[in-house]
Amino acid sequence: MSTPQKLRLAIVGGGIGGLTLAVALSHLNLDEFLQVDIYESAFKLNQVGAGIGVLARAMEIVEDLGMAGDFEPLMTPVESPLGAQSPGSRFYFRKSDERNGFPFFDMIMPGGSAMCHRADLQAILLSHVSSFIKCHLNRRLVNYKESKEGIELEFKNGETASCDILVGADGINSVVRKVFLANKQGLDSSSEEAAMNSAPVWSGISVYRGLIDSEVIRRELPNHTALSSPTLYCGKNKHIVAFPISQGKIINIVPFVTDLEKEGSRLHGPATEEANLQDFAHFYAGWEDEAQCLIKNMSNVSRWAIQTVKPLDTHSTDRVFLLGDAAHAMTPHLGSGAGQAIEDAYVFANLLDKLLRQGSRDIQRISNAYTAIRRPIARSFVDASRDQGIRLEFNAPEFDDIKEGDAIAPERLRELGKSLEKGFELPRKCSVRDDLQRALDML
Numbered sequence: 001m002s003t004p005q006k007l008r009l010a011i012v013g014g015g016i017g018g019l020t021l022a023v024a025l026s027h028l029n030l031d032e033f034l035q036v037d038i039y040e041s042a043f044k045l046n047q048v049g050a051g052i053g054v055l056a057r058a059m060e061i062v063e064d065l066g067m068a069g070d071f072e073p074l075m076t077p078v079e080s081p082l083g084a085q086s087p088g089s090r091f092y093f094r095k096s097d098e099r100n101g102f103p104f105f106d107m108i109m110p111g112g113s114a115m116c117h118r119a120d121l122q123a124i125l126l127s128h129v130s131s132f133i134k135c136h137l138n139r140r141l142v143n144y145k146e147s148k149e150g151i152e153l154e155f156k157n158g159e160t161a162s163c164d165i166l167v168g169a170d171g172i173n174s175v176v177r178k179v180f181l182a183n184k185q186g187l188d189s190s191s192e193e194a195a196m197n198s199a200p201v202w203s204g205i206s207v208y209r210g211l212i213d214s215e216v217i218r219r220e221l222p223n224h225t226a227l228s229s230p231t232l233y234c235g236k237n238k239h240i241v242a243f244p245i246s247q248g249k250i251i252n253i254v255p256f257v258t259d260l261e262k263e264g265s266r267l268h269g270p271a272t273e274e275a276n277l278q279d280f281a282h283f284y285a286g287w288e289d290e291a292q293c294l295i296k297n298m299s300n301v302s303r304w305a306i307q308t309v310k311p312l313d314t315h316s317t318d319r320v321f322l323l324g325d326a327a328h329a330m331t332p333h334l335g336s337g338a339g340q341a342i343e344d345a346y347v348f349a350n351l352l353d354k355l356l357r358q359g360s361r362d363i364q365r366i367s368n369a370y371t372a373i374r375r376p377i378a379r380s381f382v383d384a385s386r387d388q389g390i391r392l393e394f395n396a397p398e399f400d401d402i403k404e405g406d407a408i409a410p411e412r413l414r415e416l417g418k419s420l421e422k423g424f425e426l427p428r429k430c431s432v433r434d435d436l437q438r439a440l441d442m443l
């Protein structure tokens, strides 16, 4: 009896989502059934020089994929009343848009979380990818065409490749999403209309991303909160996120500036660019010393306009799947965009595993389960992340009377802290393993 040909799976994009999918397929030993190719536009697999938080739900997957041991040395120990088992899980909120800033809430995040350098996360993922998965660099997808025989991928360098299943893990400006939506709407994928329908929208937020050597901060303010704990420095329409990474040697710092009137508009100008201190330091003039110390010591800063993807009716067809930012790019206020990409990858890989081991190749069945389970969860993160940003920057309706630098009564700040804590329940309140089980039960 002849063995059936392997299914050809193409993953477009070798970011956190695409690489997690490669790890999950490796972990499930699917080489017997699958030929897997990753097509990445960059010349080298790279991550922006910044930190990333991997929260409780994604940490379950890290464990299930056998990577927990690799994460341990990267987790930055922070002072925590819960003890050493809960590194990275205490967050301080400060009222910072006045000269005498002060802490107003101390949040414990049970369930564990890792705050690490993106490059370290990428290195771990790569070390868990089996050799049966081939990675092709310098392959920028520009279009794909579906026929009865399969899918033909077209790259910018003129090369083509074919596959039976396509996973678009190509980030916020996903070409796979553009063609996917154009096909569903009967549009020419190269038309202006197709590009407009798929284009992300601006959230009104700009962030300035940078890393600082902790010693620089320690010399200036030895008791600086961000040296030991993730801290959110809050002000009206602005905040700064700072947390230690690389075992405390580096501080990841991200100042945010929000113009809510621009939310939902098209971005004019570049989504990312180099930035100088004079472009943004003035936004924090008058803020407390801890905040100013972070800002003035930032170097090699890049400005990112935070964009989001408009809600999609579905994340998959019978052969094409959207994963991570390609499907549901969100604001970073819950630190969960990458976590959601990781969840997509984990659920998709396990669904495919079950289907193939049942001896079936009916990909439509996976598609139904994937969208049914993953779409509402990802949307709940998109919405909750937006709400969290509104609260963080004193823009919830009950703070309508507040202007930058205004004093706010401690009781109101305490209530705000509690609502921020509640907002952070989503990444930890239910298990991603239960969601996976629900998806598997649908097959």
Ligand SMILES: Cc1cc2nc3c(=O)[nH]c(=O)nc-3n(C[C@H](O)[C@H](O)[C@H](O)COP(=O)(O)OP(=O)(O)OC[C@H]3O[C@@H](n4cnc5c(N)ncnc54)[C@H](O)[C@@H]3O)c2cc1C
Pocket: 012, 013, 014, 015, 016, 017, 018, 039, 040, 041, 042, 051, 052, 053, 054, 139, 140, 141, 142, 169, 170, 171, 172, 173, 174, 175, 207, 209, 254, 304, 306, 323, 324, 325, 326, 329, 330, 332, 334, 335, 336, 337, 338, 339, 340, 341
């Ligand atoms: C300031 C900030 C802070 C954040 N903090 C956190 C956090 O703490 N925790 C968290 O979970 N998330 C965080 N996020 C969100 C997180 O970075 C993203 O959600 C995550 O990187 C999405 O992963 P992805 O694999 O879907 O996309 P990406 O990481 O964007 O990867 C897409 C890949 O596809 C490649 N690609 C693009 N187009 C093509 C093409 N046409 N052909 C081939 N390849 C292509 C790209 O080169 C890239 O390698 C943050 C985001 C920002 C902006």
